[in-house]
Amino acid sequence: MTTTLPDRPLKSAPARSQSQFGVAWSQFRKNRLAKIGGFMLILLYTLALFAPFIAPDGLSNYSTSNITRFHPPTPISIRDPQTGGLTRPFVYQYGQKLNMDTFVNEYKPTTTRCPIYFGVRGDEYRVLGLFPGTLHLFGTGTENPNCKVYLFGGEALGRDLFTRTIYASQISLTIGVGAVLISTVIGLLMGAMAAFFGGVADTLIMRLVEVLAAIPSLFLLILLRSVFPQDINPIFALYMILGLLAFIGWGGLARVVRGQMLSVREQDFVSAAQALGAGNGRIMWRHMLPTMTTYIIVTLSLSIPGYILLESGLSFLGIGAVEPYVSWGGLLSQAQEGGFASITQRPWVLIPGFFIVFTVMCYQLLGDGLRDAFDPRKRQ
Amino acid sequence: MIPFLLRRLVQSIPTLLLASLLIFFVIQLAPGDFLTPAKLNPNISSEQLAALERNFGLDRPAWQQYLFWMGNMFQGNFGLSFQYQQPVLDIIWPRILNSLYLALMSLILFYSIAIPLGVYGAVRQNSPGDNAVNIVLYFLLGFPSFFLALIVIYFILQLRNATGLDIPIGGMTSNNFEELSPFGQLLDILKHLIIPALVLAISDAAGLTRVIRGQMLEVMRSDYVRTARAKGVSEHTAIWKHTFRNAILPIVAGIGSLLPALISGVGFLEVVFAYPGITPMLLTAIGTQDLYLIAGFTVITTVLLIIGNVISDILLAVVDPRVKVS
Numbered sequence: 001m002t003t004t005l006p007d008r009p010l011k012s013a014p015a016r017s018q019s020q021f022g023v024a025w026s027q028f029r030k031n032r033l034a035k036i037g038g039f040m041l042i043l044l045y046t047l048a049l050f051a052p053f054i055a056p057d058g059l060s061n062y063s064t065s066n067i068t069r070f071h072p073p074t075p076i077s078i079r080d081p082q083t084g085g086l087t088r089p090f091v092y093q094y095g096q097k098l099n100m101d102t103f104v105n106e107y108k109p110t111t112t113r114c115p116i117y118f119g120v121r122g123d124e125y126r127v128l129g130l131f132p133g134t135l136h137l138f139g140t141g142t143e144n145p146n147c148k149v150y151l152f153g154g155e156a157l158g159r160d161l162f163t164r165t166i167y168a169s170q171i172s173l174t175i176g177v178g179a180v181l182i183s184t185v186i187g188l189l190m191g192a193m194a195a196f197f198g199g200v201a202d203t204l205i206m207r208l209v210e211v212l213a214a215i216p217s218l219f220l221l222i223l224l225r226s227v228f229p230q231d232i233n234p235i236f237a238l239y240m241i242l243g244l245l246a247f248i249g250w251g252g253l254a255r256v257v258r259g260q261m262l263s264v265r266e267q268d269f270v271s272a273a274q275a276l277g278a279g280n281g282r283i284m285w286r287h288m289l290p291t292m293t294t295y296i297i298v299t300l301s302l303s304i305p306g307y308i309l310l311e312s313g314l315s316f317l318g319i320g321a322v323e324p325y326v327s328w329g330g331l332l333s334q335a336q337e338g339g340f341a342s343i344t345q346r347p348w349v350l351i352p353g354f355f356i357v358f359t360v361m362c363y364q365l366l367g368d369g370l371r372d373a374f375d376p377r378k379r380q
Numbered sequence: 381m382i383p384f385l386l387r388r389l390v391q392s393i394p395t396l397l398l399a400s401l402l403i404f405f406v407i408q409l410a411p412g413d414f415l416t417p418a419k420l421n422p423n424i425s426s427e428q429l430a431a432l433e434r435n436f437g438l439d440r441p442a443w444q445q446y447l448f449w450m451g452n453m454f455q456g457n458f459g460l461s462f463q464y465q466q467p468v469l470d471i472i473w474p475r476i477l478n479s480l481y482l483a484l485m486s487l488i489l490f491y492s493i494a495i496p497l498g499v500y501g502a503v504r505q506n507s508p509g510d511n512a513v514n515i516v517l518y519f520l521l522g523f524p525s526f527f528l529a530l531i532v533i534y535f536i537l538q539l540r541n542a543t544g545l546d547i548p549i550g551g552m553t554s555n556n557f558e559e560l561s562p563f564g565q566l567l568d569i570l571k572h573l574i575i576p577a578l579v580l581a582i583s584d585a586a587g588l589t590r591v592i593r594g595q596m597l598e599v600m601r602s603d604y605v606r607t608a609r610a611k612g613v614s615e616h617t618a619i620w621k622h623t624f625r626n627a628i629l630p631i632v633a634g635i636g637s638l639l640p641a642l643i644s645g646v647g648f649l650e651v652v653f654a655y656p657g658i659t660p661m662l663l664t665a666i667g668t669q670d671l672y673l674i675a676g677f678t679v680i681t682t683v684l685l686i687i688g689n690v691i692s693d694i695l696l697a698v699v700d701p702r703v704k705v706s
Contacts (some may be wrong), residue, residue, distance in 0.1 A: 220642035360522035
């Protein structure tokens with residue numbers, strides 16, 4: 001059998017040829033669920049970025065004279081109760097009274113109306129730590145300090161739960177993702193080193209991976225947390241939790257990278273590069289690691305939800321972010337305050353949990369979409 | 381089979397040693413040493429301190445301290461808990477057993493939820509039932525177990541207020557536990573276990589159900605299942621004997637790696653349900669810097685997990701005869 005060469009050289013083809021990423025991108029765009037997930041995530045991150053503007057209150061504002069512990073959510077009315085016509089949105093100011101039968105502090109709306117203004121001046125803040133501002137999306141202004149909007153109710157210290165939730169998104173959305181990125185870098189380095197140097201380095205690294213997998217991760221995290229003092233700097237605590245999460249998670253990836261590197265090392269294109277006189281570093285970075293790109297993109301996007309859940313879990317247990325900073329998991333721990341029965345009196349403290357669920361779902365849709373987009377068997 | 385198990389046991393020794401080394405190293409990193417919190421405690425006499433210092437060789441270099449610590453542990457001496465003023469092992473052992481009960485219960489429920497759902501999804505692929513199960517499970521993947529538990533508690537409390545049913549949701553035993561008969565005590569503990577175990581099993585089941593479904597689908601397309609069908613075996617035999625037994629092999633092999641996640645997962649529910657398990661005690665131990673207690677817990681759970689790995693190897697050998705040969 002003879003094979004004939006094509007009449008024309010393939011040079012005319014490149015106009016239509018697609019790179020691997022081009023194919024993946026066009027596949028991804030066909031996946032509507034994944035696109036929705038990605039869009040919602042962009043929305044969430046925008047929300048987090050402009051948190052100080054969207055939140056009506058400061059991160060940790062509470063009154064020491066008018067204690068509004070677990071203030072119920074204030075419904076916003078847009079109709080005037082007397083005339084029934086449309087009016088500026090307002091909430092009622094709530095008053096507190098101790099119920100002498102049950103000894104529970106009860107909140108009741110008074111007749112005082114608190115009008116809601118848009119674009120109101122309030123607490124000072126800095127977006128990204130750079131751009132100062134005092135403008136807030138909505139608020140009740142400064143006329144009556146006891147007038148406050150509680151969209152999601154109040155929390156244990158009487159701070160506005162909506163404000164806290166919006167601020168918490170900054171931490172919940174970044175710590176998990178940051179930890180995944182760092183642990184991916186560590187995993188790549190460790191796996192590549194184990195495969196490349198072999199011998200003692202290989203044994204040591206792979207043993208360390210085994211040990212990290214053998215100790216239950218929650219206990220390892222608690223153990224590592226106990227190294228740091230209880231009253232650490234709140235900013236340092238964020239870096240600490242980032243580091244701890246990254247430290248416990250790199251093992252699986254290192255193992256895969258090592259296996260892949262070992263099999264790639266024997267392939268022709270690596271021998272060719274060696275024959276051409278390429279150095280070790282060049283072979284590693286330009287020839288061997290790029291074979292992992294797809295795998296890493298997919299694992300990375302699929303492991304983010306797990307890290308977000310773990311971070312929320314740690315904050316829930318009180319070994320995550322420290323006051324005044326808080327993450328969604330930390331906000332949920334208020335549901336535990338005062339025993340089981342009290343949760344029925346303040347179901348609104350569960351709201352931050354739905355933000356966790358929503359974020360994780362979005363990341364899952366995005367991750368599944370990316371996985372399918374890069375999988376040649378699932379091409380449409 | 382015995383040599384296979386022995387080999388696995390011997391292989392796990394270095395892992396265990398290295399894990400203990402890592403734990404020791406982390407504790408060395410902590411500010412001060414084992415005795416710093418104890419020295420601040422006026423309840424501990426100076427004689428006790430001196431005895432501890434001698435027993436654990438705290439005046440010696442670090443590597444000797446490690447050997448002392450290991451040596452003491454082999455004799456069952458995990459040190460003294462400063463918070464409780466008792467030997468560590470006496471305090472933590474009941475807690476570990478409690479956590480194990482919960483983990484075991486949750487594991488049983490986990491498999492009895494995931495396996496039928498996964499097999500159903502594969503056998504009736506793309507049926508309305510399969511799609512509904514998939515959507516619900518996908519949704520559940522996003523719920524942190526503790527959040528799911530809080531929601532469950534909220535609804536149970538509402539139910540309790542509405543109907544007056546006595547559904548236990550906290551702790552491990554009822555108030556009148558001491559007065560119950562042995563059988564009643566067992567029933568009482570089971571009643572307290574079932575809700576946290578179920579919550580954990582449901583929040584974890586999503587992943588395994590998907591894996592079983594995928595595995596079943598893959599095996600169902602293989603030649604030997606077609607051959608079996610062609611020979612005329614019943615549908616039941618084709619699914620459960622020919623497909624299922626082969627489909628679960630990777631899952632049985634993975635039980636060992638699932639155990640650490642299970643033990644961690646149990647921890648969150650222990651905190652939510654105020655269950656007297658390992659994690660609530662560990663969390664208070666962080667606050668009081670009770671380092672011997674933390675180290676003891678971590679070492680013992682690691683040992684238990686390695687034993688669990690060996691058990692999962694035995695299971696694999698039972699399910700897959702090829703393992704015994706190699």
